[in-house]
Amino acid sequence: MPAAQDAPDAPDAKDASHYRICPLCEACCGLEVRTRGSQVLGIRGAEYDVFSAGYLCPKAVALRDLHEDPDRIRTPLIRRGARFLPATWDEAFAEIERRLPPLLQQHGRDAVAVAVGNPSAHKMGLLLYFSRLAKALGTKNVFSASTLDQMPKQLSSGWMFGHWLSIPVPDIARSHYLLVIGANPMASNGSLWTVPDFRGKARALRERGGRLVVIDPRRTETAAVADAHHFIRPGADIFLLAAMVHTLFDEGLVRTGRLAEHLNGVDDLRQAMQAFAPERVAARCAIDALTIRQLARELAAAESGCVYGRLGTCTQSYGTLCSWLVDVLNALTGKLDEPGGAMFPQAAAFAQNTQGAPGRGRGVATGRHASRVSGAPEIYGELPMTCLSEEIETPGPGQVRALFTVASNPVLSSPGGPRLARALDELDFMVSMDLYINETTRHADVILPGQSPLEHSHYDVAFPQLSWRNHARFSEAVFAPAAGHLPEWQQLLRLAAIAKGLGARADVLALDDEAVALEVRKLAGDQAPWVMQALAGLQGPERLLELALRSGPYGDAFGMKPGGLSLAKVRAAAGGIDLGELAPRVPELLRTPSGKVELAPAQLLADLPRALADLDTPAPALVVIGRRDVRSNNSWMHNLPTLAKGPFRGTALVHPQDAARQGLADGARARLASAQGSVEVTVALSDSVMPGVISLPHGWGHDLPGAQLGVAARQPGANLNALLDDAERDPLSGNAVLSGVAVTLAPA
Numbered sequence: 001m002p003a004a005q006d007a008p009d010a011p012d013a014k015d016a017s018h019y020r021i022c023p024l025c026e027a028c029c030g031l032e033v034r035t036r037g038s039q040v041l042g043i044r045g046a047e048y049d050v051f052s053a054g055y056l057c058p059k060a061v062a063l064r065d066l067h068e069d070p071d072r073i074r075t076p077l078i079r080r081g082a083r084f085l086p087a088t089w090d091e092a093f094a095e096i097e098r099r100l101p102p103l104l105q106q107h108g109r110d111a112v113a114v115a116v117g118n119p120s121a122h123k124m125g126l127l128l129y130f131s132r133l134a135k136a137l138g139t140k141n142v143f144s145a146s147t148l149d150q151m152p153k154q155l156s157s158g159w160m161f162g163h164w165l166s167i168p169v170p171d172i173a174r175s176h177y178l179l180v181i182g183a184n185p186m187a188s189n190g191s192l193w194t195v196p197d198f199r200g201k202a203r204a205l206r207e208r209g210g211r212l213v214v215i216d217p218r219r220t221e222t223a224a225v226a227d228a229h230h231f232i233r234p235g236a237d238i239f240l241l242a243a244m245v246h247t248l249f250d251e252g253l254v255r256t257g258r259l260a261e262h263l264n265g266v267d268d269l270r271q272a273m274q275a276f277a278p279e280r281v282a283a284r285c286a287i288d289a290l291t292i293r294q295l296a297r298e299l300a301a302a303e304s305g306c307v308y309g310r311l312g313t314c315t316q317s318y319g320t321l322c323s324w325l326v327d328v329l330n331a332l333t334g335k336l337d338e339p340g341g342a343m344f345p346q347a348a349a350f351a352q353n354t355q356g357a358p359g360r361g362r363g364v365a366t367g368r369h370a371s372r373v374s375g376a377p378e379i380y381g382e383l384p385m386t387c388l389s390e391e392i393e394t395p396g397p398g399q400v401r402a403l404f405t406v407a408s409n410p411v412l413s414s415p416g417g418p419r420l421a422r423a424l425d426e427l428d429f430m431v432s433m434d435l436y437i438n439e440t441t442r443h444a445d446v447i448l449p450g451q452s453p454l455e456h457s458h459y460d461v462a463f464p465q466l467s468w469r470n471h472a473r474f475s476e477a478v479f480a481p482a483a484g485h486l487p488e489w490q491q492l493l494r495l496a497a498i499a500k501g502l503g504a505r506a507d508v509l510a511l512d513d514e515a516v517a518l519e520v521r522k523l524a525g526d527q528a529p530w531v532m533q534a535l536a537g538l539q540g541p542e543r544l545l546e547l548a549l550r551s552g553p554y555g556d557a558f559g560m561k562p563g564g565l566s567l568a569k570v571r572a573a574a575g576g577i578d579l580g581e582l583a584p585r586v587p588e589l590l591r592t593p594s595g596k597v598e599l600a601p602a603q604l605l606a607d608l609p610r611a612l613a614d615l616d617t618p619a620p621a622l623v624v625i626g627r628r629d630v631r632s633n634n635s636w637m638h639n640l641p642t643l644a645k646g647p648f649r650g651t652a653l654v655h656p657q658d659a660a661r662q663g664l665a666d667g668a669r670a671r672l673a674s675a676q677g678s679v680e681v682t683v684a685l686s687d688s689v690m691p692g693v694i695s696l697p698h699g700w701g702h703d704l705p706g707a708q709l710g711v712a713a714r715q716p717g718a719n720l721n722a723l724l725d726d727a728e729r730d731p732l733s734g735n736a737v738l739s740g741v742a743v744t745l746a747p748a
Contacts, residue, residue, distance in 0.1 A: 110141055247278060389416055412721065654686070
């Protein structure tokens with residue numbers, strides 16, 4: 001990719017080059033950022049990076065735009081009437097201290113909710129310290145973007161393998177067959193699979209005689225480079241996957257191999273799949289029975305390979321069932337935990353499946369509480385994001401009256417956005433931590449600005465648990481933050497201190513020392529004083545990282561394993577440290593009570609009759625699905641000139657047959673409507689979508705009053721989520737239904 005255009009020279013400033021890990025999507029590419037003084041001159045891929053080897057996508061180049069964006073908030077803001085006024089940090093926290101404790105005292109802890117967005121996963125301070133705020137508030141009302149796109153996979157993984165993040169990923173470097181369902185890694189570079197340069201890796205797969213097959217309602221960028229692509233009716237993934245499992249049993253293709261002794265539930269699974277013959281599900285899938293059987297045969301016969309399913313398989317009513325059956329297919333064909341198949345990364349730090357006694361554990365617990373209004377069960381400590389509106393609107397004990405949002409824009413990213421916007425205006429108090437005044441934060445009473453991604457050090461906390469290759473990388477801040485700008489982790493600690501009643505002026509560094517000392521005592525016992533001494537000189541996220549690295553699976557155990565990892569060692573390694581190919585981890589990785597892979601969890605078997613009853617229900621004539629673009633991972637990226645330039649990407653893709661019925665030409669304006677609402681869209685005729693399917697990307701709708709996203713507002717687009725029902729969820733995981741929703745199309 002080209003580097004950013006040269007910035008003007010700064011007088012007397014020296015040119016420098018900085019290694020940086022990109023924080024803008026799950027690919028986590030290593031970058032080389034060239035600077036002169038405080039100016040970014042250019043950004044390119046770091047060829048010496050052990051993980052991404054010089055690859056980067058257009059988003060990385062836009063880091064300069066983000067750093068320099070005049071719309072980015074750089075000082076705290078307090079609402080006074082209809083306007084936001086700049087404030088000092090002390091003034092902002094004083095305002096929060098003035099308003100939050102009385103509300104908690106009068107209405108209780110559950111009167112406050114917290115909502116966190118996915119950018120927090122790309123900031124070490126936010127990800128490691130958000131839990132401090134949530135714990136201090138003591139509320140059950142915790143919401144995150146996970147219930148908009150990935151909770152089904154986390155839940156099925158928890159039930160099968162014993163932990164929410166024990167998610168197997170394709171070992172693409174050694175694979176000979178990759179079946180991709182409802183995913184577009186050419187655009188995303190992986191999702192719950194960190195795989196920069198998917199195109200290059202897919203090309204290598206084919207060059208060694210491998211085969212890439214894609215199943216999707218749209219001929220995506222990934223499908224365009226595949227050996228085969230099959231359209232599937234949106235929402236029918238559960239029937240296809242179940243029919244493939246049926247075929248494995250029916251045709252005697254089950255080969256569990258090395259894992260046979262580590263699997264529970266094969267016979268229960270065989271019985272549960274009897275009703276899903278390919279011949280029965282074919283019409284609903286819009287894929288003929290012979291093709292379904294052939295897909296199962298190809299997977300079973302492949303030298304190595306696996307099934308990979310992602311967003312399309314999660315964002316539907318049967319999301320958890322689909323996520324489960326993807327891993328079932330891999331297990332039954334001997335492709336789970338085998339080289340070239342679906343394997344479990346071993347992260348250098350923070351992965352709970354590398355901690356404690358290996359091979360057995362408590363598993364995961366769900367439903368420890370439920371949402372007040374809908375009764376949606378808690379999953380992984382969270383409630384569905386789509387429950388937030390009703391929790392604010394509905395009077396009674398526990399009604400949400402205050403909200404903290406952290407790097408989150410649910411008004412655009414969650415179904416029922418217009419309803420949520422109205423609900424936010426009913427809150428007594430709202431605080432947002434964010435870089436922008438966006439469609440959600442425009443409702444806040446106080447906004448606390450985060451730092452530019454170039455102004456703090458970085459280590460990927462979550463993504464090494466999902467990476468195509470094991471590694472450890474650290475990057476320093478490129479620029480020093482503005483004087484006095486609190487890092488996000490200290491902002492969260494000050495908010496937590498206020499929530500605990502300790503006041504806005506509490507010594508948060510001392511509080512952090514106490515919390516770390518407690519964690520070290522649990523980890524090291526009698527050796528805790530020695531470990532604390534080894535951590536001296538570090539604070540905040542870097543201290544937690546040092547503790548996690550040195551006590552992790554590759555760590556030096558604080559000197560007991562010479563040559564092992566420490567923060568100093570990772571810090572000194574230009575481009576990171578390669579920790580090798582993925583290796584088999586079963587049974588060591590398992591944390592289930594049985595110590596086995598659970599192929600037939602009772603909760604999943606109990607949900608199958610719901611799918612079976614739906615099998616003979618006629619599919620809607622016209623449905624809408626989302627779309628991913630390599631330049632548009634989050635809604636705020638529409639405000640970055642480098643990513644916004646070029647053709648408008650918020651169009652509605654419509655098959656020519658569907659357009660002709662309404663007399664719609666390419667570029668026409670049309671009204672897209674559902675039972676929940678309607679939006680006006682620009683039509684783009686395309687046979688890349690199957691007839692009966694319209695594709696509209698999410699994250700658009702930048703025409704709401706009060707938002708201050710100047711570039712995005714020039715091409716606002718339409719908000720897909722205005723068409724979606726916030727009451728429609730996968731009943732097991734609570735994940736929102738974002739795909740396959742019935743719509744009508746007419747000229748505007």
